[in-house]
Amino acid sequence: MYSFIQDIFQDWQVNQTTSLKCRLILMMFRLTQALNKLPFPFRLISFISRGFYQVFVEYLLGVEIPFDTEIGSNLQLHHAHSLVVNHQTTIGNNCILRHCTTIGNKKTADGSSSGSPKIGNYVEIGSNVVILGDITIGDHAVIGAGSVVIKDVASGTVVAGNPAKVIQKKEIYLGK
Template sequence: MNFSINYILQDWQVNQETSSKSRLILLMFRSTRILGNLPAPFSLFSSFYRALYQFVVEWILGVELPWDTQVGPNLKLLHCQGLVVNHETIIGMNCTLRHSTTIGNKILPDGTASGSPKIGNNVEIGSNVVIIGPITVGDNAVIGAGSVVVKDVPNRTVVVGNPARVIRTLNTPLSLMNNESQQASELASVSNHSNTDSLYR
């Protein structure tokens, strides 16, 4: 991966209305993606920078976004607190993650770990969401606040609940919505439909 200021700053503009914390986390994340992979004789510096990233972002700022996670451009982080992402997760471009959300694997009956989710492009994920297992969240999907997602989510659908289920299909991709308040109202409206059914029903 070639060093590029544009690469490091690729999430800056989309987070201009979030917080300085979001920008700092993503600046460090992108730079660690580069500096953490430097070959010898810079391997010692790479190890130090990875450790610094982990100390600042995980221990101090309370966000677990491993430096080696595959993330597309224009990631937006809202209310950066309590976010946990497994390093095997794949996140597409133009996605939004909110606080208290967990994206990762699960322990199988034989004691091994499952695969991790693959998140498509232009996906909106609400707060307090859990997405676990080797599942795919399709492009332009909306995950309502408080949802527990354990199955694939089709493209352009809104899912809510525990376990999450499709409540409707979007006619317009989120990537084409110009009004951010319209996107926010999508998440607010679906959160009112969430329920507390058992994950293992």
């Protein structure tokens, strides 16, 4: 039971300096995910939770992070507003997402949809960023505000611009 509650509130501490809105969004996201993992008869309550989550978080608060999105622990949301994340996106541990950001797939030349981004650990994403397609953002990368990212970003790289270009490569201390 303790682990269940701990999982739901895992992002609460790292979002201490952000708004209560950010904390509530993440708490409801984790709760809805946890309820969806329950065995069948108990999982019926997840339908109610999903509906409430969708109405409250997506429609009223303007943040679209589908409950089935794979997101690691300690996600930070800064100024959670106009944030759209495709449900096929994968986001690693200890990442930061800022407002007015879109992360998702795109239409390919043949009219089909591409895959969605895979974002590594310790990635910081600025405001007004667009990340599209079946690409990988490496660990410890920084995506500058207003960037449009449609190609892979290597670990420890700072990118910015439209289209995003490498601004700096950082040394990554991985500590032992």
